[in-house]
Amino acid sequence: MNRGTVLQSKRKLKVAIIGSGNIGTDLLIKVLRSPYLECGAFIGRNLSSSGMMKALALGVPVSAEGVDYIVKNPDCCDLVFDATSARSHLEHAPLLKKLNKRVIDLTPAKIGLMSVPSVNLADCLNEFNVNMVTCGGQASIPVAYAIGKTQKDVDYIEVVSSIASRSAGPATRQNLDEYIKTTEDGLKEFSGATRTKAILNLNPAEPCVDMQTTIFAKVANPDIPKLAEMLSGLVEKIRKYVPGYEIILGPMVENGRIVVMARVRGLGDYLPAYAGNLDIINCAAIAMAEEYASAAPNTKLKGH
Amino acid sequence: MEHNQKIRISDSTLRDGNHAVGHQLSAENIASYCKAADAAGVSIVEVGHGNGLGASSLQLGEARTPDHIALATARKNLSKSKLGIHVIPGFATIERDLKPALALGVDVVRVASHCSEADICERHISFSRSQGVEVWGCLMMSHMISPMLLLEQARKMESYGAEGVVFMDSSGHFIPADVQQRVETLVNGLSIAVGFHAHNNLGMAIANTVAAAEAGATLLDGCARGFGAGAGNAQLEVLVAVLERLGYSTGIDLYKILDAADLAEQTLMKEIPTIKSVSVVSGMAGVFSGFMKPVSRIAKEFDIDPRDVFFELGRRKIVAGQEDIILEVAKELAQRAKKGNQ
Amino acid sequence: MKLECQERTRHDCLRILDGRDKALDPLRQSELVVIGGTGFVGTWIAEMVAALNDGYQFGIKLSLISRSTDQFANRLPHLANRPDVSLIKSDVRQLGQFPANADWVIHAAANPDVRTHASNPLDTASVIVDGTMSVMRTAERLSRLQKLLYLSSGLVCGAQPVTVNGVAENAQGAHAPDACFIYPNAKRFAETLCSAARAQSRIPVLVARPFSFVGPYQSLDTPWAQTTFLSDALRGHPIRVLGDGQVVRSYLYGSDAAYWFLRILTAGQSGDVVNVGSPVGVTLQDLAIEVAKNFEPSPEILFNTAPRSAGRSAQLLPDTTHAQNEYGLSVFTPLAEAIKLTAQWHRMQSH
Numbered sequence: 001m002n003r004g005t006v007l008q009s010k011r012k013l014k015v016a017i018i019g020s021g022n023i024g025t026d027l028l029i030k031v032l033r034s035p036y037l038e039c040g041a042f043i044g045r046n047l048s049s050s051g052m053m054k055a056l057a058l059g060v061p062v063s064a065e066g067v068d069y070i071v072k073n074p075d076c077c078d079l080v081f082d083a084t085s086a087r088s089h090l091e092h093a094p095l096l097k098k099l100n101k102r103v104i105d106l107t108p109a110k111i112g113l114m115s116v117p118s119v120n121l122a123d124c125l126n127e128f129n130v131n132m133v134t135c136g137g138q139a140s141i142p143v144a145y146a147i148g149k150t151q152k153d154v155d156y157i158e159v160v161s162s163i164a165s166r167s168a169g170p171a172t173r174q175n176l177d178e179y180i181k182t183t184e185d186g187l188k189e190f191s192g193a194t195r196t197k198a199i200l201n202l203n204p205a206e207p208c209v210d211m212q213t214t215i216f217a218k219v220a221n222p223d224i225p226k227l228a229e230m231l232s233g234l235v236e237k238i239r240k241y242v243p244g245y246e247i248i249l250g251p252m253v254e255n256g257r258i259v260v261m262a263r264v265r266g267l268g269d270y271l272p273a274y275a276g277n278l279d280i281i282n283c284a285a286i287a288m289a290e291e292y293a294s295a296a297p298n299t300k301l302k303g304h
Numbered sequence: 305m306e307h308n309q310k311i312r313i314s315d316s317t318l319r320d321g322n323h324a325v326g327h328q329l330s331a332e333n334i335a336s337y338c339k340a341a342d343a344a345g346v347s348i349v350e351v352g353h354g355n356g357l358g359a360s361s362l363q364l365g366e367a368r369t370p371d372h373i374a375l376a377t378a379r380k381n382l383s384k385s386k387l388g389i390h391v392i393p394g395f396a397t398i399e400r401d402l403k404p405a406l407a408l409g410v411d412v413v414r415v416a417s418h419c420s421e422a423d424i425c426e427r428h429i430s431f432s433r434s435q436g437v438e439v440w441g442c443l444m445m446s447h448m449i450s451p452m453l454l455l456e457q458a459r460k461m462e463s464y465g466a467e468g469v470v471f472m473d474s475s476g477h478f479i480p481a482d483v484q485q486r487v488e489t490l491v492n493g494l495s496i497a498v499g500f501h502a503h504n505n506l507g508m509a510i511a512n513t514v515a516a517a518e519a520g521a522t523l524l525d526g527c528a529r530g531f532g533a534g535a536g537n538a539q540l541e542v543l544v545a546v547l548e549r550l551g552y553s554t555g556i557d558l559y560k561i562l563d564a565a566d567l568a569e570q571t572l573m574k575e576i577p578t579i580k581s582v583s584v585v586s587g588m589a590g591v592f593s594g595f596m597k598p599v600s601r602i603a604k605e606f607d608i609d610p611r612d613v614f615f616e617l618g619r620r621k622i623v624a625g626q627e628d629i630i631l632e633v634a635k636e637l638a639q640r641a642k643k644g645n646q
Numbered sequence: 647m648k649l650e651c652q653e654r655t656r657h658d659c660l661r662i663l664d665g666r667d668k669a670l671d672p673l674r675q676s677e678l679v680v681i682g683g684t685g686f687v688g689t690w691i692a693e694m695v696a697a698l699n700d701g702y703q704f705g706i707k708l709s710l711i712s713r714s715t716d717q718f719a720n721r722l723p724h725l726a727n728r729p730d731v732s733l734i735k736s737d738v739r740q741l742g743q744f745p746a747n748a749d750w751v752i753h754a755a756a757n758p759d760v761r762t763h764a765s766n767p768l769d770t771a772s773v774i775v776d777g778t779m780s781v782m783r784t785a786e787r788l789s790r791l792q793k794l795l796y797l798s799s800g801l802v803c804g805a806q807p808v809t810v811n812g813v814a815e816n817a818q819g820a821h822a823p824d825a826c827f828i829y830p831n832a833k834r835f836a837e838t839l840c841s842a843a844r845a846q847s848r849i850p851v852l853v854a855r856p857f858s859f860v861g862p863y864q865s866l867d868t869p870w871a872q873t874t875f876l877s878d879a880l881r882g883h884p885i886r887v888l889g890d891g892q893v894v895r896s897y898l899y900g901s902d903a904a905y906w907f908l909r910i911l912t913a914g915q916s917g918d919v920v921n922v923g924s925p926v927g928v929t930l931q932d933l934a935i936e937v938a939k940n941f942e943p944s945p946e947i948l949f950n951t952a953p954r955s956a957g958r959s960a961q962l963l964p965d966t967t968h969a970q971n972e973y974g975l976s977v978f979t980p981l982a983e984a985i986k987l988t989a990q991w992h993r994m995q996s997h
Contacts, residue, residue, distance in 0.1 A: 022787060050741075050742075053740060053742060054742075057742065156362075158361055158362045158363060160628055162626055162628075165420065166848045173423050174423075176394050180397050181399070181400075199361060201626055202394070202424065203622075203623060204448070204623070204848070205620060205621040206850065207790065212628075214363070214628040216362040249632060254631065255601075257362055259628075270787065272786075272787055272788060273789040423845075450917060453917050456844075456845060
């Protein structure tokens with residue numbers, strides 16, 4: 001990542017956040033902390049929600065007008081984080097495209113390119129709608145990518161994620177199938193594996209557990225040293241934007257398959273620290289936005 | 305003592321039993337046992353990977369017989385008995401797994417979650433209901449929450465359209481009073497049927513299942529010779545005999561179910577389930593029975609006592625599907641032992 | 647606050663803790679947040695925490711959240727200025743600054759003053775309903791929350807007939823949906839919100855239903871029997887009892903109540919509902935007599951002969967079998983002692 005080469009005289013990239021729930025508010029705190037981003041609008045539906053109050057207290061312009069605010073005030077932002085719902089995003093996307101805004105989609109809609117910052121940041125620069133896959137995807141795709149690059153004949157990759165039950169709200173619970181499909185598609189795309197499988201467990205243990213993801217791979221002749229070398233480089237990249245990401249086991253061969261276990265502890269900006277699953281998505285989204293900030297205005301938007 | 309109470313038996317030999325053989329039941333196994341169970345008049349025959357539809361994986365063990373072949377084979381060999389499946393959202397998806405299964409002629413869908421997470425079952429239950437099949441909700445590891453909270457979760461399933469709720473003693477932890485209390489709470493709080501699924505780690509499976517029936521449960525699970533995860537389940541043919549003795553009507557022919565059990569013993573299992581030391585420990589610790597094989601294997605690899613692993617897993621309240629945590633626990637215990645020896 | 651008064655309330659707490667401190671061990675080295683922390687219950691919990699920290703080295707960090715933190719700091723500097731106590735000024739409906747590392751939360755924010763309920767029913771309801779919703783939403787973001795205890799009310803089950811046994815937690819019944827019952831109905835709805843928060847957000851919440859209390863820190867300006875009798879007696883007036891004096895109540899002493907709440911918070915299971923109060927009923931006539939005993943010369947007791955209005959509860963008495971069986975809780979300070987201690991404390995205050 002070319003984080004270190006940002007020009008000093010660079011103007012910060014103006015962003016808007018649609019969706020003032022816990023995820024949007026956590027994103028806001030990360031945006032405000034970023035040296036490359038500034039928040040031009042924090043948009044929701046209820047001005048008295050805790051997220052809105054937090055934004056007001058932080059001096060950020062707020063609106064309860066939804067995406068119309070951006071339509072009416074196009075100068076408020078160049079990039080939009082959409083943390084609403086799949087249905088809402090399908091309404092927002094064409095409007096924002098017409099306005100020439102970059103979009104980072106944090107909903108289950110996922111109509112654009114999948115973005116995994118440690119792996120395909122450059123490819124996303126030309127896109128104007130990217131999504132952050134899934135939490136399990138963000139945690140496992142870099143590993144799957146490394147396996148795909150260092151191992152011959154990757155037949156099958158399986159990813160099992162376990163998240164704290166308290167970190168899974170109604171939206172997560174009603175979209176397990178979508179989570180599984182998106183993660184499996186992402187794994188296939190980034191690893192080149194013939195078959196992939198994703199499993200999600202909700203762990204009700206108290207105190208709440210951090211997110212934990214295990215990656216299994218069926219590979220004819222595993223080359224662990226090669227994998228370990230590539231993986232350590234990737235993990236270094238990941239930890240730049242997700243400090244709570246850690247490989248806690250492997251890579252190793254156990255029972256004839258490659259096993260790697262990763263754990264993600266959240267930053268606790270607005271979401272609880274155990275919700276590493278939610279934090280990794282937000283951290284990845286910020287990393288993506290910061291990359292746009294560094295690259296603009298040198299990159300042309302696709303389609304224009 | 306005449307009960308005139310109709311009890312339906314759901315035979316999990318070809319599903320829970322799959323745990324005991326590392327999910328290696330063959331199509332021939334399925335065909336022959338289904339014929340025998342059908343002949344005996346069993347209400348529901350449940351077929352599939354130990355962890356249900358779509359669960360064949362490296363995490364839980366790869367099935368010898370893929371879901372579609374298992375179900376097609378079973379369907380061909382069941383005429384009076386209903387064909388049932390166990391479905392856990394997070395493993396099985398509606399598009400990839402459930403739709404094809406229903407297309408193959410499944411009659412009964414039991415959508416299961418950990419006992420405190422019933423709301424992940426909403427979509428699968430609603431979908432199954434919309435397809436016109438019989439749908440049950442299933443609450444696993446039900447010893448981990450209070451009877452009142454179990455009822456809260458069961459009510460969610462009722463609201464999604466489940467026609468009944470089965471609660472499972474996945475770790476074989478209960479004693480009869482525990483079961484009675486839960487069945488009573490569920491029967492009083494729900495307007496749908498209640499079922500119970502026992503495991504035998506503490507030798508209580510039959511007693512627990514009888515307690516469930518006495519308290520008002522109308523669907524009871526059993527497996528031939530107790531063929532199931534860990535120490536096994538309620539021994540089906542014994543249960544049928546006991547229920548007959550108590551005056552319940554199950555619709556099952558005693559001689560024919562005994563024949564089915566003999567067949568299961570001869571062809572399905574490598575050994576008849578017994579309660580091994582490690583099962584006593586997992587029952588006491590309240591840890592999922594299906595962990596027995598990976599715990600034994602990994603404990604041997606790290607040269608530590610599997611019983612210590614179970615108590616630690618129990619302490620951490622690890623749930624089914626988290627087999628990957630066993631490696632982590634083993635590593636930690638091995639390190640602790642090394643430190644202790646220094 | 648006079649030193650002898652401080653010593654009295656400290657002694658009240660230590661007396662309860664003697665031989666019972668171990669049961670509160672889960673509180674050691676933890677962070678406790680009390681919302682509505684400057685009222686009667688909050689103040690007694692602060693006293694109990696201070697006693698646990700000073701007397702038993704519990705190391706509890708206590709945060710009291712309330713709109714009235716300034717008045718609390720003025721009135722009770724011996725609590726407010728402690729290094730282990732933080733005051734956070736906030737309306738429960740907008741919990742902006744909330745300690746992120748809270749292990750335990752007690753939601754005790756509500757105004758039980760019936761005069762406010764009558765004059766400001768909407769505001770009363772808003773604090774209870776909007777406030778509880780706000781607490782639940784805020785609790786979703788706590789990383790270390792072990793348990794959240796919500797203080798409801800013994801009134802939620804509606805009017806109870808006069809029987810020997812008190813009302814148990816699973817009693818059926820509720821008040822009519824009228825403004826005169828805004829408080830118990832709002833409390834009832836807030837209990838439903840707790841259950842919903844558990845269902846949707848997995849908040850580990852349990853409910854305590856407080857009945858009537860007596861003790862220091864209870865303002866004598868409130869229109870309750872125990873406070874008006876004391877107030878009358880302290881002023882040297884006759885004790886005026888409204889009605890025929892046959893209404894039955896029960897009273898739990900402040901330090902007892904604080905211990906009960908902390909015990910239930912730490913030992914209780916998510917989903918539990920527990921009555922908190924004394925199961926020993928006393929008619930208002932007998933209460934007046936008990937109060938009068940503490941004064942020399944003994945004040946006259948006057949009964950109002952106006953008929954009792956329909957709908958007023960003839961008895962408000964909890965069945966505390968559950969608290970007894972599940973938590974080992976009982977009345978530690980019998981009523982006579984409780985009245986005596988309270989009367990003494992007020993006299994010490996004014997001298």
